[in-house]
Amino acid sequence: MDGMRLDGRTAVVTGAAGAIGAAIAADLAALGAKVVVADVDLPGAAKVAATLPDAEALPVDLASPVVVAEFAGAVGRADILVHNAGVSIVQPFVESDPAGWDLMWQVNLRGPMLLTKLLLPGMLERGWGRLVFISSDGARAGSGGEGAYAATKAGLFGLAKTLAREAARAHVTANVVCPGPTDTPMLRRVSEAEPGLVDKIARGIPLRRLGAPADVAGLVAYLCTERAAYITGQTLSVSGGVTMH
Template sequence: MSGLLTERVALVTGGGSGIGRATARAFAAEGATVAVADVDPEGGHQTVELIESDGGRASFIRADTSIAGEVENMVAEAVRTHGRLDCACNNAGIEGRVGTTTIDYDEGDWEHVINVNLKGVWLCMKYEITEMVEQGAGAIVNIASIAGLVGLSGSSPYAASKHGVVGITKTAALEFAKQGVRVNAVCPGVIDTPLLDRIVTRLPGRKQFYLDAQPIGRLGAPEEVAAAVVWLCTDQASFVTGHAFPVDGGFVAG
């Protein structure tokens, strides 16, 4: 692909690291202007610099996607700066206290994961879809997980949040299909990012466990997720909405 998103504007939350950074760069490589949003300004600015050094166009917006006012401002600033909003990847997410069972999770940790991973995606859709309906077109991709399709031991609120993301993706897709807004989810398998590094630092046995669980025999790269997100936002995917698309090396096929 190349130039499939020329003259379009894309917003990526959690764009300062991992899958979000790879997605922001992949949008820019297709010609989109990218608003990179993140709660971490350092990572976000680095992504903008990477896009600009590749010859693309990007800006940074600081936003915590679990806070309604910050999400409203994020979407407004993207539109104010770049004139419109055609594509959005709601990617910002956290892993929680991986390795803690359902009965050992405490209420605060549970709520934090739900607030960032589920409420945050809903808030993003709320303001993005409002803008896209006014424009009469738009494409959204929410980053769920294989844990949005099957259970994941030791990740109770994470799995709940990601199943929730799949549910609100399908719901919004039905609600806004006739108004030109497509909404899909991508469900990554185990992807080699700083999130995974944090898990295996805390739980060293996990890396081998994850590797052994991969039908394809290796971890995924963030760029392999980004490619699916970008395709779903192009006109090549014009009849695809309400889909939860695993990019997982075959994990959920088993």
């Protein structure tokens, strides 16, 4: 199919040692991109990179502006930037610790802003680029226990829409993908404390199943191709119908 290959493109995926990030990295690599597998967990990133045909693992701590700058310098050229990394602390808002807010703000919003600011100029100069921000349906529709998390992830909506307007003439698109309930090791760990939680969540989804990392990765990969060149400034949910807009 014309316009679906990414040969010659370099893609950076943050949080790529995790389930969704690894799936995104794999799909981009399958389309021909060279993938920079970025994560604060370097051994985990290296394991993912080792499974891909043309990839390298690099460490990045999005909470540190100095490290973000060093990472951007090590990457050099990036045609595709997928902001997948995130930190979530689940607790009722009135019980939450502002120190936790700071960490989520640094990783979920400030980090993507800083990294984009460093890598976007190259895309603008070359006249092509793809920015994809992984947010959350919790940010789009609200989610109990995720007030501060949702606030930081919601900030990506405004950032992406602004970048979509500012970068359009250089053929750089910016979009947001919002996963809904997704079957990841993190969800499974949470469910250990509440037996039956996964089944309960699945029953509330119109498609009657949790999402898989591949469900999210498929949409992200498409948005990075030439076939999606006319899609920008959009927020798209991958939620099995939980949220409909």
